[in-house]
Amino acid sequence: MVHYRSIAVFFLVTSQSHAFQTSPSFRTSTSRTVLKTANEMHEVDNNDSRRKFLARSSATVMAGLVSNGVFSVQNAQATLYLDPAMYGDQENRVSAVDSCRESVRRAILKKPSLAPAFYTLSLLDSLSFDMKTGDGGPDGRVVRALLATKETTPYISNLKEAAEVLVSGKKSLNRLTAITIADSVAIGGAETIQAIGGPTLSVQVGRIDASKELKFDKTLPLDLFEGKRSADEVRGFFKRSGLTDREMTALMSGLLTVNTVEKETDPRSWKSSDKGKFVERGKMGRMSDYKKLTDEDIAAEFAKDGADDDDDNSSLQDEDWYIADSFGTKDQAFGKKTGELDVKTFNKYLKDLSKYIQAKNSSDQQFGWIGALLLDKDTPATQQWLAKYGTSYLNYQKDLGIAYNSMTQLGAEYTGGKYENLLKNKPRKTLNDD
DSSP: OHHHHHHHHHHHHHHHHHHTTTOHHHHHHHHHHHHHHHHHHHHHOTTOOHHHHHHHHHHHHHHHHHHTTSSOOOOOOOOEEEOTTTTOSHHHHHHHHHHHHHHHHHHHHHOGGGHHHHHHHHHHHHHTOOTTTOOOOSSSHHHHHHHHOOOOOHHHHHHHHHHHHHHHHHHTSOTTTOOOHHHHHHHHHHHHHHHTTOOOOOOOOOBOOOOTTOOOOTTSOTTTTTTOSOHHHHHHHHHHTTOOHHHHHHHHHHHHHHHHSOOOOOTTOTTOOOSOSOOOTTSOOOHHHHOOOOHHHHHHHHHHTTOOTTSGGGGGOOTTOOOOOOOSOTTTTTSOOOSSOOGGGTTHHHHHHHTTSSOSOGGGOSSHHHHHHHTOTTOHHHHHHHHHHHHOHHHHHHHHHHHHHHHTTTTEEEOSTHHHHHHTTOOOOOOOOO
């Protein structure tokens, strides 16, 4: 009878220690309980055989080992938490998003070569997600990794400058309109597409920045999209993150377009707007449509008030002061666009590239390593979707919007009240290859 009791004690302690292994108080109480039980068992029958004694001793030793954490629990993987209600009411949310969009648009218009960098930042941040382990994702860690790297290639330098724009944009906002770095990266990539004439990409906001203790995935090279990596390596990171060939085709087509489009190079044109200057009499319009204040008008007003531009406060006047107009249609908001594309011609380069699908030698194409990736004979699905995007700008825009929104939510776990109940564990919307 004592032999069975020892076995019961062993299983009891084992099952309990697995459930509450990380609790120090339980370990102490469990060890004491085991020893006490063993002593009581000795008192019950002092004439037990050697075999029964060994059984009791084995149960005591095993229970002690289990209670002291021999079977350790693996550390939980880092999780991207997404709270859609983070920015409070709609007014605060719109203000935060618009501030980020304006800073990205201004940076691109002042230095068009940064456009690919903002889009690449969003790709790298999202592709840090590992579907098998659940670690990584678009949580902003790529910004810290770039600011810490010592590489100085033109590609890395542009990525660094784009990251600095996002960080400075966050610092310039007050607490109510501040936006997380993770959200800034996702919004920056979407704004790049719109800044060169493309469609508006939807971005779900509410990402919580990764803690400082979490490091960026070292297996994901920061120069993945510089053109030095093989097609298999680039495809491998898309597959590791759970993205399909169709999604990869849509996203890489976006990068190809951003890299190829002929961008505005006049540094003085960044304050320009695509809005009409005048409206017909009797038509609805804005006061700014009728007359725009010139430097002479402003100087005259200062003269009327007795102000002098050469006084001690002249150093506070920055010639680059600029207030972006977020009103108007989607095509008019945030000022001038760079490049000659519009929504209907956004698939222009894909149409040109798709002509090489049937060619025996595709090395003649003019779209570099991305063109070679999309024309790779080893991925017929990629060629299939490239051909479809080249013939229909609507299909391309639809797939790009879905793929980008899906990519920027990889690994996300929704939190915060009703959103958690509605969206937690809900599978993401994907673009299948069929």
